[in-house]
Amino acid sequence: MRQDIYERQMELTTKRSERDRIKRRLDGAEKRLHEAMELRDRLYRQLTKEQQDIAKLGRFSFINKIKTWTGKWDEEMEKEMAEAAEAELKYNEAEKTVTDLKEETEEFQKEMRNPDFTYIDEDWADFLKEKETWIRQNDSIASGTLQKIADERVMLRSMLREIGEAQGAGQKANNLLNAAIDKLGSAEGTSLWDTFLGGGIIVSAIKYSQINSSEDLIHLAQRALRHFETELMDVQNIATESLTINKKDFYNFTDLFFDNIFSDWMVHSRITDSKGKLKQVLIDVRRIQEGLARKHDEIIHELKRLDNQEQDIIIS
Incomplete structure (x- = not known):
């Protein structure tokens, strides 16, 4: 029975x-x-504004005509085009992130509909009543110790699984x-050639192609980092200072990449x-x-200790 x-x-x-x-993951994903x-x-509104600014410059007006004669129109149009390109880049990244998080949220909602979870709270309450009755009838020091070992083992195995999932997510983030x-290293080399050695139109085209490829890889890395953080949130008792994540670094490093990337003199x-x-x-x-x-190694060691302690009680 025990x-x-x-x-x-x-x-x-x-x-x-x-x-x-x-449930914790679902709540976090929804937030x-x-x-x-x-x-x-917000970025869409900014992009729309930048597009409208370009449209205004493109429409005929005496002011624009004067700017054309004085050379101011070309300068303003170049500036507005660069700002619109940056706004579009940021908006595209934000749209990809929304799509990712919608998929993630839907997946967690699907997992929450697992039939095993439907009556789990009721089953737990019934079990506790049964367990209380049994303990009152079979109370002993050995029984209490074995129960404590069983409880610790469940907790440690759960932690071990969560650590394994976090390690897998971390490795994926590492690879991306x-x-x-x-890819940025390749773009950096091409940009050096283009900026300081007069690379020309072809080199510029290669440079921006590499930048576009970098954008996709950065998005995938950003997604993997979000997943890594989600997994780390599930790892209990590991929130030490040595494992603290700087969320600013994780979530905002794309800002550095996307800002002013189309201003030639700043690209490199x-x-x-x-x-x-x-x-x-x-x-x-x-x-x-x-x-x-x-x-992970500490938990494996602790599980072995619990196994030995349990065997000593059973054999004695």
Whole structure:
């Protein structure tokens, strides 16, 4: 009977832990989606404004005609086109993020509809009543110790699973950050040639092609970092200072890349700064991964200790 109780508690505790974990993820995804939609709408309004500014310059007027004669029109149009291009780039990234978060939210909602979760709270309440009755009838020091071991084992195994998921997400983020850094490195070399060695039209075209490829990789890396942070939130008792994530670095490094990327005289330095920012984030990811690996080893060691303690009680 005692073993049946241990097994039943482990089963219910595991299900409740999984349900709560998914619920936390769903709540976080819904919050991030709301924030991302607000940002997207704000950027859309900015993009619309920039497009309207270009349209105004394009319409015939005596003022525009005078600007054309004085050379001011070309300068203003170049400035407005650059601002519109930057606004479009930021809006496109925000739109991709909203799409990602919608998919993520829908997936968590689907997981929450798991039939195992439908009556889990009622089943847990019934179990606790049964367990209380059994304990009153079979109270002993050994029984209490075994129950404590069983409870700790469930918690540690849950932590071990969550650490494994976090490590997998971290490795994906690591790989994508490396790919983005490599692509920016190629763009940096081309930009150096174009900016300081007179590369010409073809080199400029190659440079912006590499920048566009970098944009896609940066978006994928950003998505992977959001997933990594979500996984880390599930890792209990690991929120030490050594594992703290700088969310500003994780979420805003794209701003450095997207700002003024179409202003020719700033392209090279902007690419270099962006690559350096990505490298700092990569260092942070690797540092967190090392902390997760240490915690994983500690839990394995503790599980072995609990197994030995349980065997000593049963055999004695």
